[in-house]
Amino acid sequence: GEGAGGEAAATAAGGKDGALNIDWATYNPLSLVIKEKGWLEEALPGVTVTWVQSAGSNKANEALRSGAVDVGSTAGSAALLARANGSPIKTISLYSQPEWSALVVAKGSAVSSVADLKGKQIAATKGTDPYFFLLQALEANGLAQSDVTVQNLQHADGRTALENGSVDAWAGLDPIMAAAEQNGAKLLFRNIDFNTYGFLNATESFLAERPEQAQAVVDVYEKARGWAASNLEETTEILAKAAGIEPAVAAKVLKERTRLAIDPVPGEAQRKVLEKVGPIFVASGDVSGQDRIDEALASLFEPGLVSKAVK
Amino acid sequence: MSDAEGVRTEATHDDGGRAAAADLAVARAGRPDARAGLKRAAIGAVVPLALLALWQWTTAAGLFSAVQLPAPGAVVAAGAELVARGELWSHVGISTQRVLLGFVIGGALGLALGSLVGLSAWADRLLSPTIGALRAVPSLAWVPLLILWLKIGENSKLTLIAIGAFFPVFTTVYLALRHVDRKLVEAGRAFGLAGVRLLTTIQLPAIVPAIFSGLRLALAQAWLFLVAAELIASSMGLGFLLTDSQNNGRTDRLLLAIVLLAVIGKITDALLGVAERWAVRRWA
Amino acid sequence: MSDAEGVRTEATHDDGGRAAAADLAVARAGRPDARAGLKRAAIGAVVPLALLALWQWTTAAGLFSAVQLPAPGAVVAAGAELVARGELWSHVGISTQRVLLGFVIGGALGLALGSLVGLSAWADRLLSPTIGALRAVPSLAWVPLLILWLKIGENSKLTLIAIGAFFPVFTTVYLALRHVDRKLVEAGRAFGLAGVRLLTTIQLPAIVPAIFSGLRLALAQAWLFLVAAELIASSMGLGFLLTDSQNNGRTDRLLLAIVLLAVIGKITDALLGVAERWAVRRWA
Amino acid sequence: MSSSAVATLSAPRAGTTRAASLEFRAVGQAFAARRGSRAEKGAHDAVTRVLRDVHLTLVPGEIVALLGPSGSGKSTLLRIAAGLDTPAEGELLVDGTPSTGISERCAVGFQEPRLAPWLSVQENVALGLPRTTDRREGQASVERLLHLVGLDHCAGYRPAEISGGMAQRASLARALARRPGVLLLDEPFGALDALTRMKMQDLLLRVHEAEPTTVLLVTHDVDEALQLADRVVVLGSDHGIPGARVKHVLEVPGARPRDRDDAALVGLRRTLLTTLGVDTHHH
Amino acid sequence: MSSSAVATLSAPRAGTTRAASLEFRAVGQAFAARRGSRAEKGAHDAVTRVLRDVHLTLVPGEIVALLGPSGSGKSTLLRIAAGLDTPAEGELLVDGTPSTGISERCAVGFQEPRLAPWLSVQENVALGLPRTTDRREGQASVERLLHLVGLDHCAGYRPAEISGGMAQRASLARALARRPGVLLLDEPFGALDALTRMKMQDLLLRVHEAEPTTVLLVTHDVDEALQLADRVVVLGSDHGIPGARVKHVLEVPGARPRDRDDAALVGLRRTLLTTLGVDTHHH
Ligand SMILES: Nc1ncnc2c1ncn2[C@@H]1O[C@H](COP(=O)(O)OP(=O)(O)OP(=O)(O)O)[C@@H](O)[C@H]1O
Ligand SMILES: Nc1ncnc2c1ncn2[C@@H]1O[C@H](COP(=O)(O)OP(=O)(O)OP(=O)(O)O)[C@@H](O)[C@H]1O
Numbered sequence A: 001g002e003g004a005g006g007e008a009a010a011t012a013a014g015g016k017d018g019a020l021n022i023d024w025a026t027y028n029p030l031s032l033v034i035k036e037k038g039w040l041e042e043a044l045p046g047v048t049v050t051w052v053q054s055a056g057s058n059k060a061n062e063a064l065r066s067g068a069v070d071v072g073s074t075a076g077s078a079a080l081l082a083r084a085n086g087s088p089i090k091t092i093s094l095y096s097q098p099e100w101s102a103l104v105v106a107k108g109s110a111v112s113s114v115a116d117l118k119g120k121q122i123a124a125t126k127g128t129d130p131y132f133f134l135l136q137a138l139e140a141n142g143l144a145q146s147d148v149t150v151q152n153l154q155h156a157d158g159r160t161a162l163e164n165g166s167v168d169a170w171a172g173l174d175p176i177m178a179a180a181e182q183n184g185a186k187l188l189f190r191n192i193d194f195n196t197y198g199f200l201n202a203t204e205s206f207l208a209e210r211p212e213q214a215q216a217v218v219d220v221y222e223k224a225r226g227w228a229a230s231n232l233e234e235t236t237e238i239l240a241k242a243a244g245i246e247p248a249v250a251a252k253v254l255k256e257r258t259r260l261a262i263d264p265v266p267g268e269a270q271r272k273v274l275e276k277v278g279p280i281f282v283a284s285g286d287v288s289g290q291d292r293i294d295e296a297l298a299s300l301f302e303p304g305l306v307s308k309a310v311k
Numbered sequence B, C: 001m002s003d004a005e006g007v008r009t010e011a012t013h014d015d016g017g018r019a020a021a022a023d024l025a026v027a028r029a030g031r032p033d034a035r036a037g038l039k040r041a042a043i044g045a046v047v048p049l050a051l052l053a054l055w056q057w058t059t060a061a062g063l064f065s066a067v068q069l070p071a072p073g074a075v076v077a078a079g080a081e082l083v084a085r086g087e088l089w090s091h092v093g094i095s096t097q098r099v100l101l102g103f104v105i106g107g108a109l110g111l112a113l114g115s116l117v118g119l120s121a122w123a124d125r126l127l128s129p130t131i132g133a134l135r136a137v138p139s140l141a142w143v144p145l146l147i148l149w150l151k152i153g154e155n156s157k158l159t160l161i162a163i164g165a166f167f168p169v170f171t172t173v174y175l176a177l178r179h180v181d182r183k184l185v186e187a188g189r190a191f192g193l194a195g196v197r198l199l200t201t202i203q204l205p206a207i208v209p210a211i212f213s214g215l216r217l218a219l220a221q222a223w224l225f226l227v228a229a230e231l232i233a234s235s236m237g238l239g240f241l242l243t244d245s246q247n248n249g250r251t252d253r254l255l256l257a258i259v260l261l262a263v264i265g266k267i268t269d270a271l272l273g274v275a276e277r278w279a280v281r282r283w284a
Numbered sequence D, E: 001m002s003s004s005a006v007a008t009l010s011a012p013r014a015g016t017t018r019a020a021s022l023e024f025r026a027v028g029q030a031f032a033a034r035r036g037s038r039a040e041k042g043a044h045d046a047v048t049r050v051l052r053d054v055h056l057t058l059v060p061g062e063i064v065a066l067l068g069p070s071g072s073g074k075s076t077l078l079r080i081a082a083g084l085d086t087p088a089e090g091e092l093l094v095d096g097t098p099s100t101g102i103s104e105r106c107a108v109g110f111q112e113p114r115l116a117p118w119l120s121v122q123e124n125v126a127l128g129l130p131r132t133t134d135r136r137e138g139q140a141s142v143e144r145l146l147h148l149v150g151l152d153h154c155a156g157y158r159p160a161e162i163s164g165g166m167a168q169r170a171s172l173a174r175a176l177a178r179r180p181g182v183l184l185l186d187e188p189f190g191a192l193d194a195l196t197r198m199k200m201q202d203l204l205l206r207v208h209e210a211e212p213t214t215v216l217l218v219t220h221d222v223d224e225a226l227q228l229a230d231r232v233v234v235l236g237s238d239h240g241i242p243g244a245r246v247k248h249v250l251e252v253p254g255a256r257p258r259d260r261d262d263a264a265l266v267g268l269r270r271t272l273l274t275t276l277g278v279d280t281h282h283h
């Protein structure tokens, strides 16, 4: 993780024409490739590109909200939540369909199916993809949320809690989940369709004021997608280095759990998942009404740029 | 009492003892205590109200968008919504309880260990390097360790808050004990006081002001550590509300949590201030 | 010097002045300073070494898995790896720089405002309620606000650290100024000292011990706030290493970050301790 | 401790500080009993009256000694003169104008030495210098004063490293450094042995001669009062009425230095001791 | 301030505290110059010698007055006797056995009152009570002592609310409360007016009579020494040699109370003053 290129330069963040502030994140492999290769700087000569790391969807949203970055990567659910709560962002592309969440049990656990989780303790981080994954998994297996106790823990802490027996299962997130697996933990339940995709989002003002830059970003992402597909080993290396994880873990994440070769245009598939997640936000009070979800879902996608790029 | 530059002379804040002409005259003129208290509160409210007005103005002027900085009204509305859902008081109640318990435990340990290390050269050499190192371990770093050792129950939360409260008391007591008036300590020793009796008769009373500055910092730090503590498997509490709203982008609730933390923090601090005034009247 | 119970008498730590028989005898016997320093360090290392042994034993005995609690060796290896990648020193360097700058800024402001509020009844009434409320706002809560106001550059990080360093100094100075020996202040006033001259000649020197206990707490708190500060869009620094390793499940790096924070925190604290000893010799 | 040193001390700025008159007009003082203290419980009144109706005028250049039993209010009166406390009743006039607050023209030697523990003896004495003093000149006069009070060998010592009597002399030097219009001294020689005491009394007289300032000197030593003062004022309270007032004022005859065995002084001594309640025939 | 009160004070526990002997054997004391202080710079040696080769034995029940110029080391010697400092040379014997550290059998009245500011006068005096004292008995004897030193009306006052002389009396009462085998008093009457001083001297003598304890009394008043002491010891240094030693020891004849005008005493007074450097014919 260096690329500290812009820690000081980032002060100048904001809507200057000659500057682009964009995030990179270990959960967005394409951003790592682009940053490593310097393609964005290449595509936008004369523009100062500042790379800012996002530690998670929540951090990316925070940066988008404050205008600290123009383009940021989040999970689909997080993008919906942000938009529903008034953040002026639009999804301009999809960087992956990841299977970053699953239900995990400890080595030697007696739990062998989701149904066994009735009455048990499960660790999850509220408001994140693993949490939504858990709720969908429970529903799909005929359990209500009230049938289990959800312990709200940060992702890394959830793993510790699982391993020291504080909880019976954990709605895990990669790469921590992959590392836990190496250590003997078992994936109890997985379903890639319960994950909400990786959304590349831009602020509305950025799209309105600097559409050429936005187009360039989307184009470069497509270039990276193509390159990553044919250079999986090198992509793995880049991820392992950036995230500071074992190459084996990185390989697992990238090769088994991430689909990069997807249709990058946000549309029906994403809407279907998000329609399930939306009401959960309302029920938990994180969003004050279903109308806001509906509104957000109706206005979130901005497929124009990426449609042009894939043509 | 040449108080020309508005710089307070000692006498002005002298609660006990010496009351010269002016004070006597005032005392004769009746009890102005209640009115003075009101006036004091009014002056204290000036800055917060000004900040509030500034806040209202910036949002009204559209300097920030509503997600960036919601208007005060929106924050109040978010509070009302939480009240309506019956959640606000649980948030406030559970956090206050955690902070107070953790503060009492950490503060008591800080006082005890600060006294020991401050007075015993052996304990000083043995323990203070370790304690000094632990002091710089951030609250967030304790979280995984505490989960590992104490699991995810209430214990680990209280322990973390107690850790936060421990260090300010420990440090102030430890350092203040070195500077107790030597003549007084010597007098105590000359009259046969030693060890715990010397500590409680001379040394601790002599540092009552320092103890209270440690306690007030400890209470503040307990509130600071609350947020980290409520990262440990909680679904209630102001710290939880804060992180949760931050993650969800509910800036209105986030600000509500900040304001509540500030206000409740200030209230608990003011209560401690009352205890301090009593103690200072008694001991200093 | 009846030091029977191992409880230190004042005289034992009396750096200046009075040196009775025993000390004179020692002085004549040559310079044992270096040896005494070594011995002191050795005693101070006992507890950390014991903790290290305990750590090694628990991991060797398999009480915790390697991800829960990696063995000390694994942590050292993680450190070596970072050194090899040339990253460790950048992490350490940038964090130390941030902490020191923030500490200097926050500490200076704390001293100035603490003096003002401690001495001027007006400033006290006007400001202390607000400051008391802000004191309880957790570091994590400042993050979104600072990003909003100062964007994500170095300024917002330094500001957050300075906020952390401000309050301990402010609080200790503010409270200590109330308890400066009245007779001495009166003597100063009788000799025509007032305002800033009274402050610098009598009041501040009289509270040098309190100032230092504030500064030491401020330095510790600056390290604590570092982690929150480095949540603000950074990709370097020990706080970043901590959160990043936590997110990526690199427990070995996480522990490395904790140990480094503790060790560097203790080193900066020890340096401050040297300054304190000098100041105390000069002023107390 | 030469006369020339005293003269040099005064020389450079001679005339800048003029002796001032000091007048107490119907001055009274009272203290509020400490809230919550046991003292309050039995008391009918929460206010203790210490001084009442004190009238006293010091003409410029005069030396007045203030005598009175322990706890009678001597220090309290001196504090009022210094402007450290405001009287509850009456007023204080310095040079004919009512004075509140600390006057630049007064210097105080407190009953306790009140030296700043973190300053050396020399730095403590320098605190007394008038604010406008030139640095070099100030240092020179501090050195001269330290020499005069016999502390030149320990100019760099801290207050904790000197004896009680040495601290008292340092405190005296600090007050003298101010070269004030009114010099207020609260038992300045209380902690000194006979010889040092005589030397210091001598010093005071010589300083006064070189630069005549108004002096109000609290003492508990009748002989000292008679040796030094132009007038002796005795404070005391009337039986049953709380609050001390001026009970006696005695003019002391004869120019200084005075002979202790002078008949007039012996008579005055007896009168004063009797006033203070000491039976001079017993013992 | 009745004799019966003094008697009652001693009555309940009479005989428990036996007067002890006190012996200084070749005692010397030196202080290290403060590191970094200016005092050090000019000095050849970093050590200042204050006492040298002090030999002195007090038999049980004896009253010895210690005289000497200001800064000669009187307080230093008293501190050694109290076990507050260890002598650099020689040793201290209490009742014939070498003593280090604070002895339960000594009580000290310091040169400054050293009252705890947060305790009332009464509580400060109670600090002096031996540790084994029964609560009620302790309270009674504190009350009696406060009455004897004339502070009964301000038992509940804090030290900041009493005058210098009152504080000194409170400090004396605290030392007396201990009913020690050896009573060490450092100028206990320095801040008192003539009448109060006589009363307090009287009190000391009566307490001593009721319960004869060994007393080492530092004073700067030659008359006081002659009135109270069995022997007068003068500390002083030989010219050019640093460090004070015992220069003179005088037996004072006559039983107490003594007449001040007794010819023998007048002669002794003159001798002592001369020893201390005061020319008794001048002034
Ligand atoms: N701050 C105070 N609060 C209450 N009472 C006080 C205060 N200061 C002084 N007094 C009272 O005022 C009286 C006079 O005190 P003052 O110090 O003037 O006496 P003094 O004549 O100087 O005595 P001494 O010779 O013992 O120094 C005492 O009875 C004392 O108790
Ligand atoms: N802590 C110390 N460090 C250095 N020197 C000291 C220290 N304490 C005392 N002295 C020196 O020892 C000498 C004797 O001091 P001491 O207090 O015994 O005098 P004293 O006879 O009691 O005088 P006084 O009558 O003025 O009280 C003084 O010259 C003083 O400077």
Ligand SMILES: [Mg+2]
Pocket (backbone or CB within 6 Å): D074, D075, D076, D111, D186, E163, E164, E165
């Ligand atoms: Mg007085």
Ligand SMILES: [Mg+2]
Pocket (backbone or CB within 6 Å): D163, D164, D165, E074, E075, E076, E111, E186
């Ligand atoms: Mg002395």
